[in-house]
Amino acid sequence: MNEEIAPTPQLLELLEAAPEGLSEYELLLRLSRWQGADERLPTDPLELFRTHFLLFHTLYTLRDQLHGQRSALLQISPLCIRLLPYQEGERALSENDPLRDYYLDLTQLRDTGAEDVHKLLGNFWMRLQGGEEKQLALAALELDPQGGELDLATIRQRYRQLVSIHHPDRGGSTQHLQRINHAMETLQRYYR
Structure with a gap:
């Protein structure tokens, strides 16, 4: 037309x-x-x-x-x-x-x-809300988006806590650590 x-x-x-x-x-x-x-x-x-x-x-x-x-x-x-x-x-x-x-x-x-x-x-x-990918990443880091303001500093703090708990050198699972790392990479795109 x-x-x-x-x-x-x-x-x-x-x-x-x-x-x-x-x-x-x-x-x-x-x-x-x-x-x-x-x-x-x-x-x-x-x-x-x-x-x-x-x-x-x-x-x-x-x-x-x-x-x-x-x-x-x-x-x-x-x-x-x-x-x-x-x-x-x-x-x-x-x-x-x-x-x-x-x-x-x-x-x-x-x-x-x-x-x-x-x-x-x-x-x-x-x-805008991030859809399923963002929600899955928040769940992997055991973060509740409804539980208050989420910012990159809070997410990084939680990431470091989970890495220290689930690191294979401390008896954790490599697979679980990879999920945590992937979740952090994903959330860095949404929270800058």
Whole structure:
């Protein structure tokens, strides 16, 4: 699907008025005010996805236009959307950009239903919380994530305790020590 939704002049105006950038949330609220609409974002996950998708589709379309005109660069992320001065030699838009490709393909919007959004949200929260891999590593170190704040210092302290108990030189099992070491390597990725 090659059709595009054209950016409104108001969108560019709002971005020009905020040189420090705006979060996606702030931009959506300002666009709502501009249009005289209710200043609340949708609460239904599918409607919120559609709102997000249409905004990012429009932003990527605007970014391509500005780049083609050599007038500005548009930085796009949910936490900061802002205009930057155009500079020759900046990374070309022709490079593979999977997010750009996704948001400019309106079939993604058309073909995404409520169940798909539910799965996307579930996958997001699982990755954020660490999912099964993180839970197994916490269990191997006999740590309870619900038992208070866990930080890398606490995890390392528990790791050292378990290594001293289960080290083969002290009568422990090599297999158990390997599980403890693997758990520590895993948790270091989540707690930095």
